[in-house]
Amino acid sequence: MNIAITGGTGLVGQKLTHYLVEQGHSVTILTRNAANKQNKEHVSYVEWLQPEATPAEHLEGTDAFINLAGESIMGRWTALKKERILSSRLEATTELISIMKQLKKKPTVLVNGSAMGYYGYSDTKQFTEEDEPANTPFLGEVTQKWENAASLASEFGIRTVYMRIGIVFDEEGGALPKMLLPYKLFVGGKVGSGKQWMSWIHSNDLIRLFLFAIEKEAISGPLNATAPHPVRMNQLNRTIAQVMNRPHWLPAPSFALKTTLGEMSTLILDGAYIFPRKAIQHSFTFQYNELEVALKQLLN
Numbered sequence: 001m002n003i004a005i006t007g008g009t010g011l012v013g014q015k016l017t018h019y020l021v022e023q024g025h026s027v028t029i030l031t032r033n034a035a036n037k038q039n040k041e042h043v044s045y046v047e048w049l050q051p052e053a054t055p056a057e058h059l060e061g062t063d064a065f066i067n068l069a070g071e072s073i074m075g076r077w078t079a080l081k082k083e084r085i086l087s088s089r090l091e092a093t094t095e096l097i098s099i100m101k102q103l104k105k106k107p108t109v110l111v112n113g114s115a116m117g118y119y120g121y122s123d124t125k126q127f128t129e130e131d132e133p134a135n136t137p138f139l140g141e142v143t144q145k146w147e148n149a150a151s152l153a154s155e156f157g158i159r160t161v162y163m164r165i166g167i168v169f170d171e172e173g174g175a176l177p178k179m180l181l182p183y184k185l186f187v188g189g190k191v192g193s194g195k196q197w198m199s200w201i202h203s204n205d206l207i208r209l210f211l212f213a214i215e216k217e218a219i220s221g222p223l224n225a226t227a228p229h230p231v232r233m234n235q236l237n238r239t240i241a242q243v244m245n246r247p248h249w250l251p252a253p254s255f256a257l258k259t260t261l262g263e264m265s266t267l268i269l270d271g272a273y274i275f276p277r278k279a280i281q282h283s284f285t286f287q288y289n290e291l292e293v294a295l296k297q298l299l300n
Contacts, residue, residue: 002061003214004028006048006092007068007113011173016066016207017043023211028062030055030069030096049095056102064214067096067150068113073139077263086142093149106158111213112150114162116199116226118143121270123195128277129164129222137266147222159220161213166226166274170203171298180299182250183240189250192257192269194234199226199274202288202298212284224276231291233271243295 003020007013008029017027021042031037034047048055069092071084093112100106117139119127125134133140143164153160169176182188201209209225231239241248257265276284288294 001025001063001214002028003064003066004030004046004059004062004107005066005068006030006096007070010068011170012168012203012206013068015170015203016068016210019207020211028059048099049092056099059099060103061105062103062107063109064107065096065100065110066113066210066214067093067110069093070113070146073264073267075264076261077138082138086145089142089146090149093146097149097152100153100156100158106156108217109159109161109214110150110153111161111163111210112147112153114147114164114222115139115143116164116166116224116272116274118147118164118222119272119274121196121266122272123197126273126275127224128275129224130277134272137270138263139266159217161219162222163210163213164222164224164226164274165206166199166201166224166230168203168206169200169294169298174203176298179236179240180244182252183244183246183248186246187250188237188241188246188248189252190234190248191237191252192233192254194232194237196233196269196271197230197273198233198236198271199230200236200291200294201225201227202294205286205288208287209279209284212279212282216282219278219282223278224274225279226274226276227286227291227294228276228280228289229291230273230275233268236291239291239295243292243299 020027026042028044030048034045037045046055046058047053070089120133120135120140122134147162168174
């Protein structure tokens with residue numbers, strides 16, 4: 001297949017590109033700076049989101065689109081940062097819809113990046129793809145608007161999947177190295193109440209799930225990209241300590257994290273139990289169901 005990816009230069013995008021090429025597919029990465037990128041075997045670059053860019057001219061014959069573009073949510077959430085988190089996602093998705101509209105032959109599927117933040121936060125409720133949000137914090141509002149923008153693809157007969165991604169565990173970046181650092185320094189311990197749910201997924205399972213969503217024609221709408229066994233934060237921290245053979249003793253209280261991180265501390269202090277019902281119903285096989293197995297593979 002010919003698969004186009006936005007946000008293909010990020011951590012997940014790079015790993016996904018490598019995996020798709022390994023599986024025999026050709027990948028086109030949409031980027032603002034195509035002139036600085038060198039095409040490789042089965043990987044090419046097309047410029048977009050620039051005044052003179054004409055990406056649709058280069059994308060005829062694309063079978064599937066994966067949309068991962070958007071400002072990183074990491075960093076203090078100032079008013080400007082929050083505006084960029086939302087506007088970058090809406091701008092990229094709106095442009096992608098415009099590109100697909102121009103294509104004579106439409107792609108069969110759009111897999112749109114989304115987030116488990118859609119569901120809001122809860123210490124007690126378990127969420128599947130059938131559930132509505134428990135509340136609408138900032139990331140929940142962003143995710144709902146992002147999915148609404150992507151839903152316009154269905155007007156062209158394009159199957160649309162909203163990949164609601166959990167906390168991605170990868171040894172090269174993202175959340176995990178930040179979680180490991182206190183234990184490397186022998187100062188790890190309970191974070192916040194420790195009762196908040198952490199719905200995680202190993203990066204290898206995530207990239208496999210993207211291709212699964214493309215190939216499985218019966219899948220449309222929301223698709224939870226989380227491992228089947230979420231854990232409480234305290235269990236996560238204790239498992240990290242066990243795998244790393246480090247002590248688990250120095251707590252990081254909620255007020256300290258709120259003072260240091262501001263509103264972004266909600267990523268650490270709040271959570272939800274997200275279950276991947278649709279992936280399991282369609283017989284997707286998670287290679288890393290259990291946290292300890294995933295951490296041992298990543299750390300060793």
